[in-house]
Amino acid sequence: MTFFLFFFSLTARRCHPTGAVIAHFHTSSIVSAKQHYKMLVLGGGTGGIAMSARMKRVVGADNVAVVEPAEMHYYQPIWTLVGAGAKTLASSGRPTASIIPSGVKWVKSAVQEINPQTNTVRTEDGNEISYEYLIVALGLQLHYEKIKGLPEGFEHPKIGSNYSIKTVEKTWKALQDFKEGNAIFTFPNTPVKCAGAPQKIMYLTDAYLRKTGKRDKAKVIYNTSLPVLFGIKKYAETLWDIVKTRDLQVNLRHNLIEVRADKQEAVFENLDKPGETTVFEYEMLHVTPPMGPHFVVKGSPLADEAGWLDVNKDTLQHNKYPNVFGIGDCTNLPTAKTGAAVAAQSAILNRTINKVMKNEKPDKKYDGYTSCPLVTSYNTVVLAEFDYNGQPLETFPLNQAKERRLMYFMKADVMPHLYWHGLLRGFWGGPGPYRKLLHLGMK
Structure with a gap:
């Protein structure tokens, strides 16, 4: 000290x-x-x-x-x-x-x-x-509108985003209201500010669910458009160890393209297999929006x-x-x-x-x-x-x-x-x- x-x-x-x-x-x-x-x-x-x-x-x-x-x-x-x-x-x-x-x-x-x-x-x-x-x-500018179903999807519960003044408190509400199911966190297929933030909230969610006794009812998933968990090897190795130890699921090259908030569904494209999409049901969804100049x-x-x-x-x-x-x-x-x-x-x-x-x-x-x-x-x-x-x-x-x-x-x-x-x-x-x-x- x-x-x-x-x-x-x-x-x-x-x-x-x-x-x-x-x-x-x-x-x-x-x-x-x-x-x-x-x-x-x-x-x-x-x-x-x-x-x-x-x-x-x-x-x-x-x-x-x-x-x-x-x-x-x-x-x-x-x-x-x-x-x-x-x-x-x-x-x-x-x-x-x-x-x-x-x-x-x-x-x-x-x-x-x-x-x-x-x-x-x-x-x-x-x-x-x-x-x-x-x-x-x-x-830079946030582009929630480039994801089908947003930003209007934020009017529904269970979905938030720490990148906007309008939606950051919705993340906390979704976390508090979590019961059981998938907690999904996304990283877009664009440059972003604070590239670590999309996964920080995943680690905090995991910690909160453990503290509140809900972790065994949750599947924590990080879907990122990137081909790596983090761009700097030294820190990525530590993060991969954390992911494995805490049983967090990481899907690389998965990009969010649509949110069906009324059904609590998120649609991801596989960037390595053009045209292939996967639908994930969610109990909690944290969206990192596409960004641009x-x-x-x-x-x-x-x-x-x-x-x-x-x-x-x-x-x-x-x-x-x-x-x-x-x-x-x-x-x-x-x-x-x-x-x-x-x-x-x-x-x-x-x-x-x-x-x-x-x-x-x-x-x-x-x-x-x-x-x-x-x-x-x-x-x-x-x-x-x-x-x-x-x-x-x-x-x-x-x-x-x-x-x-x-x-x-x-x-x-x-x-x-x-x-x-x-x-x-x-x-x-x-x-x-x-x-x-x-x-x-x-x-």
Whole structure:
């Protein structure tokens, strides 16, 4: 515990502002617009707020604006525990007004169109905003509608999803109401944010059913479109051991295509045998929806062929427009889409923008660091941390592939505190510096 408190005291330490940077940057001509900002941030999620806080210290609050329509901001990683009854939904949200950095302009509207040729953004309410520099942090979109029978199926009991504010509490209700039968958990055939979350709720369900004496009446099933249980071999081996020990059924390459909520049936396609489908009856169903790029990004010149924001994987600067930058789930960075990745990206992006504004070449590279705290029970976590190459990049000098109570405490209690008071205020850029310290500079 002394070791842990030492680590946390380091993470809680705040950095001091370095002062404003004055520089000249030649961009294409800026059209006349009612509002103009030196730094315009699109999106008030994790990446957008973290970067607006950092940019405030670089160019001054009056020169920064954040475009975000939502009145509430949610710490979504905790929804895994909300869906399992370990945390309340109320604890995950705060008013957006309370987390926008003081002095920074909040444009309370949705982004409708981005025009990088003219350095302008049009909002849903018809306003046009021009910018000198643009940070795109629009996240991704959930597509429940791509599964036949959804989202209307959520009106029925026995079905929930930890990925939406509207459905996360339905997961907990379905778990509480479970009597006997199949408890099914899905992973879609698309990129997703927090790729571990679809199976975390399976482990928690197993633990809850054991605690309530219902496990012997349940068949717990994980149907994933992936060809593996988890993408990083070191952690996958641990998870396979857990699956076997707890008698959990894993069906690889099974993709949910239809929910018949009135009959409590879920239809899966076999991705290895096109045209072959299997119908599963369920007593409880947790749906992880298909996900895709934000429509504004996808419909803009900023997108790659798949619709994701096309940025340099080392610097996070756009590959075509040098005054445009990206962070988080909206980008095409080849790493897992997690809050931990955003934290590490925010530190690199801050450095990149500072260099670009001075007409200097970015000198720090993002290594793809991301983290997935794999919750395996109500008091244990396997803390997966890895880089672009899928190689473990662990912070602590111990084997993180093992289930540990300390890591659960970090997930449930420390991380939310670090999120609200560190990351969103621009003071937390991931555990990189502490990793080197804890590994005596060897890693």
